[in-house]
Amino acid sequence: MSDDQFQRLLSVQDHDTRIDQLRHRFETLPERAALAASQRARQQIDDRREAVQVRRLELQRNLKRNEDELAVLEDRIKRENDRLYSGEVTGTRELLTLQEEVDGLRNRRSDMENNALELMEAIEEIDAEVEALAAGSVAAEAEVAGSREQLAESETVVQAEIDQENAARSTEAADIPETALASYEDLRNRMGGVAVARLRNGTxxxxxLGLSAMELDRIRHAPADEVCYCEECGRILVRT
Ligand SMILES: [Zn+2]
Known part of the structure; x- marks a missing residue:
């Protein structure tokens, strides 16, 4: 390899390092976390809406049952009352008993009516919350859409930089022998990013790490186009 090709290999590595950094930046954009947060907020509202709807159905069922029972009770009060004034019952004791029964039924009806009112109030409160949650859901959805848009914008910016780096890398790599490039790629995978290093002052x-005097001597005398490797770490060495 020529001096120029060795320099280009170093340049390829610089671009690859930059591409790795850009990819990392792409994955960890703060807008990505913001989107996740807005999605969680929306999910919380949706969960609450669901829970509230379930509660509303339950209250509605209770109210219906209460109304049905109230209708039956109403019937019974009417029947007993009719009997009371029908003249069929004449004994003072019986009349008294019947009157007490009607009174008892009326008390029960009053309790149930109060109960129905309480249920209706609870349903009204829930309806107000449903309305607020619906508005909250719309706002949360807009928030998610906004976050998504911002993320897309930032992704586009970083992606453009990645594309630019890739193009520059391709230009530099085009002139490097394939075997050297393959060796570089393989080393880069194994060495955590840095596959080619300068040899400066014997280090x-x-x-x-410093290379042994014998190895330095061997490298010094090796043909300039030979690809030499560090005896310590195995990286491609660029002689300076
Ligand atoms: Zn080394």
Whole structure:
């Protein structure tokens, strides 16, 4: 490989490092967290809406049952009352008993009417909450849409930078022999990103270890186009 190709390999690595950073930035955009937060907020409202609807149905059922029982009671009061004034019952004791029974039934009716009122009030309160939640849901949905839009905008910006880096990398890589590039790719995967390092003052800038005098001598005398590797870490060395 020529000096120029070695320099290009270093440049490819710079672009790859930058691309990795940009990809990381893409994945960890604050707008992504903001979107997740707005989605959670919407979910909470939806969950609450569901719970409130279930509660409303339950209250509605109780009210219906209460009304049915009230109708039956009403009937019974009317029948007993009719009997009371029909003249069929004449004995003082019987009349008294019947009157007491009617009074008891009326008390029960009054309790049930109060109960019905309480249920209706509770339903009204729930309806108000349903309305507020519906408005909250619309707002939360708008929030999610806004967050999604902002995320898309930021993604576009970062993606454009990634595309630019990729294009620049391709240009640099085009002139590098395929075997050297393959070796670089393989090393880069294994070495956590840095596959090619400068050899400066007898030290590999990849692992920061000094090479042995014998190895340095061997590298010094190797043909300039030979790809040399660090004896300590195995990275491709660029002689300076
Ligand atoms: Zn090294």
């Amino acid at each position: 590999c800038e990849g692992c920061h």
